[in-house]
Amino acid sequence: MTSAPTRRLPIPTPPTTWEIVNSYLERLAALNHTAVRDLEAAVDASPDKNSYRQTRTLNLDKLTALTGYPAHQLQRALPELRRPAPRWWLLQAFPRPACPPCVRRHRGGSIRRYYPHHVTACVRHNLWLGTRAPAATAWPVTDSTINIKRL
Amino acid sequence: MAMTAAFTPPADEPLTSKEGWSRWVQHDPRPPELHLDWPHLSPVEQAAYDDARLDYHSDLIVVNTPTIQEVVKTVRRLLILNRRQISARRGLIITGGAGTGKTTAITQLGRAHELSVALRNPMAGPRIPVVYVTVPPAATPRMLAVEFARFLGLPLAPRSNITDVTNAVCAVLCDVGCDLVLVDEIHNLNLATRAGAEASDQLKYFSERIPATFVYSGINVERANLFAGTRGEQIASRFATIATRPFAYGANSQKENWRALVATLEQALRLHRHKAGTLARHGEYLYQRSRGMIGSLSHLIRGAAIDAILDGTEKITKAHLDAIRLDHAAETATPTPSHARHARQRSGAA
Numbered sequence: 001m002t003s004a005p006t007r008r009l010p011i012p013t014p015p016t017t018w019e020i021v022n023s024y025l026e027r028l029a030a031l032n033h034t035a036v037r038d039l040e041a042a043v044d045a046s047p048d049k050n051s052y053r054q055t056r057t058l059n060l061d062k063l064t065a066l067t068g069y070p071a072h073q074l075q076r077a078l079p080e081l082r083r084p085a086p087r088w089w090l091l092q093a094f095p096r097p098a099c100p101p102c103v104r105r106h107r108g109g110s111i112r113r114y115y116p117h118h119v120t121a122c123v124r125h126n127l128w129l130g131t132r133a134p135a136a137t138a139w140p141v142t143d144s145t146i147n148i149k150r151l
Numbered sequence: 152m153a154m155t156a157a158f159t160p161p162a163d164e165p166l167t168s169k170e171g172w173s174r175w176v177q178h179d180p181r182p183p184e185l186h187l188d189w190p191h192l193s194p195v196e197q198a199a200y201d202d203a204r205l206d207y208h209s210d211l212i213v214v215n216t217p218t219i220q221e222v223v224k225t226v227r228r229l230l231i232l233n234r235r236q237i238s239a240r241r242g243l244i245i246t247g248g249a250g251t252g253k254t255t256a257i258t259q260l261g262r263a264h265e266l267s268v269a270l271r272n273p274m275a276g277p278r279i280p281v282v283y284v285t286v287p288p289a290a291t292p293r294m295l296a297v298e299f300a301r302f303l304g305l306p307l308a309p310r311s312n313i314t315d316v317t318n319a320v321c322a323v324l325c326d327v328g329c330d331l332v333l334v335d336e337i338h339n340l341n342l343a344t345r346a347g348a349e350a351s352d353q354l355k356y357f358s359e360r361i362p363a364t365f366v367y368s369g370i371n372v373e374r375a376n377l378f379a380g381t382r383g384e385q386i387a388s389r390f391a392t393i394a395t396r397p398f399a400y401g402a403n404s405q406k407e408n409w410r411a412l413v414a415t416l417e418q419a420l421r422l423h424r425h426k427a428g429t430l431a432r433h434g435e436y437l438y439q440r441s442r443g444m445i446g447s448l449s450h451l452i453r454g455a456a457i458d459a460i461l462d463g464t465e466k467i468t469k470a471h472l473d474a475i476r477l478d479h480a481a482e483t484a485t486p487t488p489s490h491a492r493h494a495r496q497r498s499g500a501a
Contacts, residue, residue, distance in 0.1 A: 005163060006306070007168070007170070007304035007306075008169075008170065008304055009304060009305070009306075010169065010277060010279060010303045010304060010305065010323050010327055011277040011323065011326060011327065012277065031326075032305060032319070032323060033318065033319040033322040033323055033326075034305055034306060034307070034319055035308075035315075037308070038306045038307060038308050038311070039306060041306070041308060042306035066306070
């Protein structure tokens with residue numbers, strides 16, 4: 001038995017730059033007063049492992065049908081959907097809340113997105129965005145043992 | 152390896168979905184231009200030309216009948232009256248026999264309202280001013296709520312309970328500015344049964360939650376127990392009714408109305424050899440065939456026009472009209488009293 005075709009939501013909203021898929025689905029669900037799990041089922045989303053580099057997979061065609069936005073626009077905004085995969089080591093390991101004034105026009109609640117390692121504040125709005133220590137994977141790790149000699 | 156073109160089936164977007172409804176509202180059938188040199192067209196051009204005209208005649212114009220005018224005028228008034236109402240909003244029920252133009256009236260009403268809202272609000276946005284749903288057979292409250300959700304395109308899991316569905320539908324309809332809800336086939340609700348009564352309660356709950364004017368349409372709803380019992384009394388106290396009837400053909404004014412209806416349909420035809428006024432002269436014959444049902448009349452004229460294009464005569468003749476088989480109701484309807492009286496006079500029966 002085939003599932004019903006995915007149809008466009010009554011209140012679509014565009015993704016913001018470098019937004020994570022979870023955040024986007026949560027905003028869509030909040031705007032359309034539905035449960036996130038229903039949207040996840042509609043786009044065949046894989047289970048959320050909530051772990052770095054364990055990005056979620058979903059059916060891009062269904063997400064396109066659900067939101068009405070073209071696939072290239074979604075892929076540009078949502079790095080988890082890019083093929084080939086983006087250079088994750090350039091981004092900080094864990095997503096952080098986006099600067100609220102920057103994403104004010106995006107509706108549906110708070111937005112979580114990826115930032116590069118060097119971005120810890122919004123220069124435009126003078127807002128501290130918080131930081132975490134760079135992930136171990138952010139450094140150029142080699143197989144050879146790094147010897148740190150005492151000065 | 153031979154490559155075959157991928158088959159793309161037509162989208163499953165009926166009128167009871169926002170996509171299908173929107174496409175229908177935006178659809179603007181333009182009559183094809185008549186080519187004076189049509190006998191000299193190449194076979195390929197001729198086929199394309201005929202196909203465009205066949206397509207046009209398959210969906211001929213909608214005549215703005217007095218019933219449609221009354222429905223649009225009444226609902227426009229109700230929409231304004233209901234603006235400040237926080238509860239107990241007034242509604243309208245369109246009732247009448249099959250084939251008298253109820254669905255045409257209700258859909259034209261929705262189209263007119265949606266276009267007027269789009270005119271007043273040119274900025275793009277998630278705006279759904281009109282919802283059109285049909286009551287499914289043996290409807291239960293959950294089925295009704297799911298019909299609304301299906302119109303909106305809300306993804307719902309099979310496990311969703313009626314409260315989730317109802318809340319989602321009401322919240323979304325408030326957000327998208329819905330102010331007109333059209334519910335067709337209301338005669339499928341039978342208040343004598345428990346499921347029907349609960350479905351009626353569900354509709355009432357929707358009318359309380361959604362700040363919109365509700366318009367119902369169904370076949371002879373007064374005979375379908377819709378106004379019976381306590382629930383029925385409440386519906387009767389809030390809803391006005393407009394009855395759609397077949398056109399009459401007795402008094403001179405009625406004959407004039409019928410002739411004007413036929414003439415309006417005739418002037419919309421795109422046939423090369425058809426003389427204007429031919430069908431209007433056969434008004435009485437057309438009335439006898441269609442029994443005054445506008446749906447049957449439209450079917451009769453459109454069918455004859457399609458036959459005239461296919462056989463190349465390019466004009467509607469009596470033979471074309473005779474060849475069209477109408478619906479069972481029109482073919483087997485009992486004669487109207489005036490016809491029966493004439494028949495008795497002709498046969499000399501007492």
